[in-house]
Amino acid sequence: MVQEETRKGPWTEQEDLQLVYFVSLFGERRWDFIAKVSGLNRTGKSCRLRWVNYLHPGLKRGRMTPQEERLVLELHSRWGNRWSRIARKLPGRTDNEIKNYWRTHMRKKAQERKRALSLSSSSCCSTSPNKNIPMDLSSKAKMEEGSSSSDFKDVKGKMTEEEGVKGYPMDRIWDEIASSEEVSSGLGYEGSIEEGSSFTCPPMASPPWDYCFDSLWRMDDEEIKLLVPFSDLSAYNYGHSREL
DNA sequence: AAATCGGGCAACCGCACGCGG
């Protein structure tokens, strides 16, 4: 018998149902095993991803709240692109979701700044760069010029190879975009996010996290301490079914 | 009304890490 080719692409409702059923039977582990016994012609990785990003019962749907947006900004300025780590601070949100949010958010910001730059460059000179825009303008301009039809991802790929070597790593650019955004939004994160500081942040509206019994959003002691101002600790006092 | 563009998001890929044999 010829082995059927592994399926790729969007999941069907039937596949979702199958996956949910088998996960309920065997738990959130042994994804290869689940992929096999379920009869889904998917890889274990694909099953896991589908579960984590879409089918998990604790997932929150819909737009990010302003509180979540601020938190993402704050945590990204602290940790960089550690999406999974950031996601653990946002119960109900996945790393993928946050990553996507950040990308589009930053793309928007980059476009706005590009617009602002082109406006200011017509009336202003290059000798007195705006202090709120710490980025090397030539690098930035290059970066954005290269983005025909504003396809930022391509630019980013190039930056890591070309610009990055020249001493302007993409991460730094993203950080600077973010930090300038923080400054401009008057949030003044800089002082409060130092390691060991009090890390104050506006309290999040406490969502009904009680249903998050599983381990997607576990956190270690240090992280819990960090988060105490945000939400009632007891919300995280659920049983963990798996170790990390 | 049709074509084009851009944002949002789901999913894939490759690499790294941890663990057991």
Add this chain to the structure above:
DNA sequence: GCCGCGTGCGGTTGCCCGATT
């Protein structure tokens, strides 16, 4: 110590759909 396997993570791609022209 090495190897293979399972899993997690970050980066990237491609599709869908609403907005705009």
